Amino acid sequence: MTDTASQAHPHPADVSFDGGDLDCGNGLLLLIRKHIDPMARGQLLEILSTEISVDEDLPAWCRLTSNDLVSFTKTGKQRSFLICKGKFDERGKAEEKPAAKVSAPAAAPAPAAAPVRRPAPAIPPLAVTGIGSWPRPRWMVDAMHAYVEGRLDEAAFHQTADDAVRLAAAAQERAGVDIVTDGEQRRDSYASFVATRLDNCQLIPLTDLLPLVDDPEEFERELRALDVPAADVRHPAIFGRISRSRPLALHEFDFLSTVTDKPIKVALPGPYLLTRTMWMECLQERAYQSREELAEDIVTALRAELADLIDAGVALVQFDEPVLSEVVFSGPKSRPSFMCGALSETRSPEHELGFARDLMNAVVSGAPRARTAVHVCRGNWTPDESVALAGSYAPLLNTLGAMKVGAYLLEMCTPRAGEMELLRALPAEARIGVGVVNQKCAHVEGCEDVEARIRHAIDLFGAERVLLHPDCGFATFADNPICAAVPAETKLARIAEAARHVRGG
Template sequence: MNPVDAHTLVPDISFDGGDLDCGNGLLLLIRKHIDPLPRGGLLEIRSTEISVDEDLPAWCRLTGNEFVSWTKVKKQRSFLVCKGMLAERAATPAAVVVAKETPSSVPRPRIPIEPPPIPELAVMGIGSWPRPRWMIEAMHAYVEGRLSEKAFQETADDAVRLAIAAQEKAGVDVVTDGEQRRDSYASFVASRLDNCQLIPLIDLLPLVDDPAEFEAELRALDIPAGEVRHPAVFGKLSRSRPLVAHEVDFARSVTDRPVKVALPGPYLLTRTMWMECISDRAYASREELAADIVRVLREELAELMDAGAALVQFDEPVLSEVVFAGAKNKRSFMCGALSESLGPAHELAFARDLLNAVLDGVPRRRTALHVCRGNWTPDESVALAGSYGPLVGMLAQVKVGAYLLEMCTPRAGEVDILTALPHDARIGVGVVNQKDAHVEGIDQVAGRIRHAIDLFGRERVLLHPDCGFATFADNPICCTGSAQDKLAAIAKAVQTFG
């Protein structure tokens, strides 16, 4: 498209990208400004970078947004982009934006709630549960600004009721809310923190070292990359509303059983949020960013303790990427950890210190750490593999009350190595494989439980699947019926031990 003398349409919002190119943060700034617009909204991007002339129209074609027009006066360029198609503008006037309620920055006072105890051989899910189709549709509408906060939360409440009822029917001892309000197990945090925003993964293609390889990793998700979102930091992080405490509040209102809640760990969040082209405008280093992540997680953890969460689980699957991806000489998409790793020894020590900083002073019995090797596809052949040998020393130094570990899949190695973990910690053992469509037999599951009891003693053993049933909302590993049957298989196997 050739430049015009002047735009014929008036933009709804404008910003100046200066001399940034699409591979140096401009796309992230575009996403920051275009996401709040309704379909049909117009964004003006001002730029002096010549490469944007070609890259921006290509991005528009890739993301389904319409490149409307552009002007050029000497070095100064002005690009007009429509969110979606221009034909939608008449149906959805740009002035009409669905506002999301702004929560108070003052935390609500709480009377601390003491949760019920978690029994020996307790059965639980890891976290996520398959979302109903209508829940996924509501999630997309909310992210795109077409559904209010109130309507979204009411829809999610219904989905949580169904998820908890299914777990209770399966016979679990500890329930989760199924992470029904989350787009994924980790990136949802960006929608709850101040100065952080979810952006489509496709926007990150210009930022990685090998775009072709990254695209291949995205295809392994079996989801269009434009539908998977990644957190981007645009300023100093702060927490003016709960990350997940509201999930615990509602879950406790619909069940009498202990409630577990999962949070992405501080190392995972640091690795996903640190992108030099954008986060370094707010933070001088990833260590400085990590300090703020630790702070907001500690704030959240304190509120979760008061809210009556029986177990707060920190997810750190990227630890597997640190020690196992190198063996394949390739990066793993598994958790969207796009920032560079400085080597296993350095990264493991960094992760240990971050976790201990978050956990410091918190009752250990109510905290847990989950590690797996990737859960974005049921194809076992593309996930990372390796025993806990390279990790067990670091895990043993984390001041956590329980370890909930992937152990059923052959990729995880032998469970015996976990005897090196602290003897005063509980050991959660994966005894069914959520990736396998076949529901394990009661005797098979009981055999795995018996081996765990022999190693750790029944008072220390917790039981669960290897990972969640729907880590990514749009890409569940299995259906609701299969998830319920697998948890029921564990519960029935436990009954054989009296």
């Protein structure tokens, strides 16, 4: 901080940083987010800049994010902006607090006793499971926002999440599932939650990404499809080389194993998905020379997590790779979306699919194949089927078949997914998870319709290979559930009911 700039402002800054010549579309907003998120509301952030475009862009960002621009000074090329986090009239509430410091999140509190490990239970034929996410209670969503924004400590957050997990697990067991998930209750979304667990990674609001996309108007239209404020949905951003100094999801399994005796599945974002969503050249070039180099660290983190989950007794570790659909499908329903990693560079479909295959195989190498799976869908950020990707699995079969996983959990109920017969090309030793209800549809499918889909899958693959689930999760994004809790439970119960009829018949 320069003394001249600081003294020119009517109030002293609590935190200050120098953005140099970065503009808002080349990383400055991400650095602002890194510094302002840990601060208390009402505290003041000074931003130094020599970039002329910031004069216009930063006030616009303040208006968009409801932060107040308190004052602005300029000496030669050096600019200094003083921003209040939130409204300036909240300043008095924060003046007695010490200045916020930017640091990595504190490690989760150690459990009172070491978790009890037990062998992973076998997964029976025609096992019923959810894909992963479950609608979160409103109080859980509020706690999540408070935690990410630094208004709720980690211990209190996890205590709140424990209650939400108990409710999600109980609902699944009432529905009659064979494999339970924790409903991803601790996660803001199916993928970006890793930013709260990895070192040198942080969540930022989607609104901060507008300057980074090629078509901001199109991006804004996609955000409006969420039906929630874009500032409430966050995206991972990297500020240095990432590493895994604490688990990504092992703590989720440890708690869930205390409330259920059923086999447990844990979903993780796949390595290609994470690479596509986390690679933003405006910042990563400081830590990584290429996205391939970033991918190496992502693979290292996921391999370590997978090993810990397998050792702990997780029955199935599912890697989510919906972005594979974005790679291959073209046409009016196939424009890139933020959910499918649209902010990163892509090359030819052949190159991208090969890259995704190699990353997945690097992660699962050496792991028990039967306990790994990959999930693919075509987008799950809105119930509106008309805006989701569409196309059969034909262009993905070679890539999926070359991934050395033990199961494929695939969207199949929606007509957008094409014909189930194509899946016979997948490895004969792998299990095939078939979506038999559509979580996007408000109505609950009839038992006869679900039974018919199950019997069709058995005819194609044999009962021993078939797993049963919805097309995708019920609440991929915490703030924007696709389905409410009651119909979600009813849909799972319908799958379990149909499976019982088929087993008994």
